[in-house]
Amino acid sequence: MTDVLNVLLAALILGLAVWTIVAREAYAAAIGFIAYGLLLTLVWVQLRGIDVALTEAAIGGGLTGALLIGAAARLRSTEAAARAERPGLATRWVAALASVAVTAALAICVLALPEPAPTLAPEVSANIDVTEVLNPITAVLLAFRAMDTLLEAIVLLFALIGVWSLAPDRAWGGRPGLLQQVDPNGMLAYVARVLPPIGIVAGAYIFWVGADNPGGKFQGATILAAMWLLVMMAGLADAPPIRRAWLRWLLVAGPLTFIGIGIVGAMSAGAFLAYPHGFAKPLILVIEFALMPTLTLILGLMLLGAPRRGEAS
Amino acid sequence: MSAGTLFGLCAAVLIGLGLYGLIVNPHPLRKILAFNVVGSGVFLLFGAIAYRGAGAGMGGDPVPQALLITGIVVAFSATALAVALLLRLFDETGSVTLASEPPAPAGKDPGAD
Numbered sequence: 001m002t003d004v005l006n007v008l009l010a011a012l013i014l015g016l017a018v019w020t021i022v023a024r025e026a027y028a029a030a031i032g033f034i035a036y037g038l039l040l041t042l043v044w045v046q047l048r049g050i051d052v053a054l055t056e057a058a059i060g061g062g063l064t065g066a067l068l069i070g071a072a073a074r075l076r077s078t079e080a081a082a083r084a085e086r087p088g089l090a091t092r093w094v095a096a097l098a099s100v101a102v103t104a105a106l107a108i109c110v111l112a113l114p115e116p117a118p119t120l121a122p123e124v125s126a127n128i129d130v131t132e133v134l135n136p137i138t139a140v141l142l143a144f145r146a147m148d149t150l151l152e153a154i155v156l157l158f159a160l161i162g163v164w165s166l167a168p169d170r171a172w173g174g175r176p177g178l179l180q181q182v183d184p185n186g187m188l189a190y191v192a193r194v195l196p197p198i199g200i201v202a203g204a205y206i207f208w209v210g211a212d213n214p215g216g217k218f219q220g221a222t223i224l225a226a227m228w229l230l231v232m233m234a235g236l237a238d239a240p241p242i243r244r245a246w247l248r249w250l251l252v253a254g255p256l257t258f259i260g261i262g263i264v265g266a267m268s269a270g271a272f273l274a275y276p277h278g279f280a281k282p283l284i285l286v287i288e289f290a291l292m293p294t295l296t297l298i299l300g301l302m303l304l305g306a307p308r309r310g311e312a313s
Numbered sequence: 314m315s316a317g318t319l320f321g322l323c324a325a326v327l328i329g330l331g332l333y334g335l336i337v338n339p340h341p342l343r344k345i346l347a348f349n350v351v352g353s354g355v356f357l358l359f360g361a362i363a364y365r366g367a368g369a370g371m372g373g374d375p376v377p378q379a380l381l382i383t384g385i386v387v388a389f390s391a392t393a394l395a396v397a398l399l400l401r402l403f404d405e406t407g408s409v410t411l412a413s414e415p416p417a418p419a420g421k422d423p424g425a426d
Contacts, residue, residue, distance in 0.1 A: 021331070021346075043320055043323075047373060048364060049372070052381045055385045067389075071399065079340060082340035091336070095332070095333050096333055103326055117365035117374075121366060124375050125371065141382065166400075305393075
C-alpha cells in the first residue's frame with residue numbers, strides 16, 4: 001500500500017515539475033512550484049526526514065513560492081518578448097539530449113549505490129549525550145557541524161546585503177516593498193489580525209521543541225516571518241526603513257553571538273565552536289535565541305526585496 | 314522497490330527536467346524556477362541517500378539531513394538575490410532579456426527588435 005502511494009506521489013511530483021517547466025505563464029508556473037514544494041514535503045516525511053519536511057514546507061514551498069509569485073506578477077509584461085526569444089528546434093533537441101544523459105547517469109548512480117549504505121548515524125548516536133539535546137538534527141546543526149550553521153547565517157546576511165545593495169540611490173536607506181493599500185475592513189486585514197497570535201505561538205513552539213523533537217529555529221523563524229509579512233501585506237504595519245540602527249543590530253546579533261561563543265570555545269575548550277564540558281546545552285540555547293530574531297528579520301526582509309521608496313512615504 | 318531507490322530515481326528525472334527548462338526557457342524568471350527544480354532534485358537525491366543510511370534507531374542519517382536544512386535555506390537566499398537582480402534589471406531597462414544585444418531602453422517595446 002505504501003509502495004503504491006509512493007509511486008503516485010512520485011508521479012504527481014514529476015507531473016508538477018513538468019508543469020513548472022512548460023507552463024505558458026510564469027505566474028502559473030510559480031503556483032505549480034508551490035504545489036510541487038508541498039508535495040515534496042510529503043516525500044520528506046516518507047524519507048523519514050521530518051525536520052527537512054518542515055523546512056521544505058516553510059521555506060522551499062512557502063517563502064520561495066511567495067517570492068516567485070510576486071516576481072511573476074511584476075514581470076508579466078515581459079513574457080511576450082521572452083516567448084519570441086524561444087530557441088530553435090536544434091537547441092531544444094540538444095537540451096533534451098543533455099537532460100536525458102544527466103538523468104540516465106544519475107539513475108545509474110542511484111541503482112549502483114553501495115550496500116550497506118555508509119552512515120554517520122552510529123557516531124551521532126554515540127556522541128549525542130554530550131550535547132544534552134535529544135533531536136539528532138539539532139545536535140548536528142549546532143554542535144557537530146556548528147560551523148555550517150554559522151556560515152549559513154552569514155550567507156543569509158550577505159544575501160540580504162546583496163538584495164539591499166540593488167536599491168536605486170534615491171531609495172537607499174528607505175523602506176522595502178510597496179506601501180499596501182488594503183481595505184481596512186476586508187478579509188485580508190481580518191486574517192492579518194486573527195492569524196498572527198496563533199502563528200506566533202506556533203512559531204515559538206516549533207522553535208522551542210527543536211531541541212528534542214523535529215523543529216528548530218529555521219522553521220520557527222519562517223513562520224514568524226510569514227506572520228510579519230502577512231501584517232505588512234494587509235497594510236496594518238509598514239516595513240522598517242533599512243537605515244534604522246536597531247534593525248541593523250538585530251540582523252548582526254545572531255551571527256556575532258555565534259562567533260563570540262565560538263571564540264570562547266577556542267579559548268576554553270581548545271577549538272573554535274567547541275563547547276566547554278557541561279555547557280553545551282546552555283550555549284546552544286543562547287545561540288538559538290540570538291539567531292531567532294536575526295533569521296526572522298532576514299527571511300522577511302529578503303522576501304520584501306530591495307528598498308524602493310524613501311523613508312517618509 | 315524501496316522508497317530510497319524510488320525517490321532517488323524521481324530526483325534524477327527532476328534534475329534532468331530542470332536542466333532542460335534552464336536551457337530552453339528564455340525568460341530569466343523561468344530559468345530561476347527551473348534552477349529551483351534542479352536544486353530540489355539534488356536535495357531529494359541527497360535525502361534518498363540519507364534515508365539509506367538509517368541506523369542506530371534513527372530513520373535516516375542525521376548528518377546529511379541537517380546539511381539539507383542548511384541547503385534549502387541557502388537555496389532560498391540565492392533565489393531571493395537572483396529575483397532582486399532581475400527586478401532591478403526590469404526597473405532599469407523595462408525588459409529582462411538575456412539576449413546578447415544591449416537591452417532596449419525603458420518605454421520602447423522590448424519585443425520590437
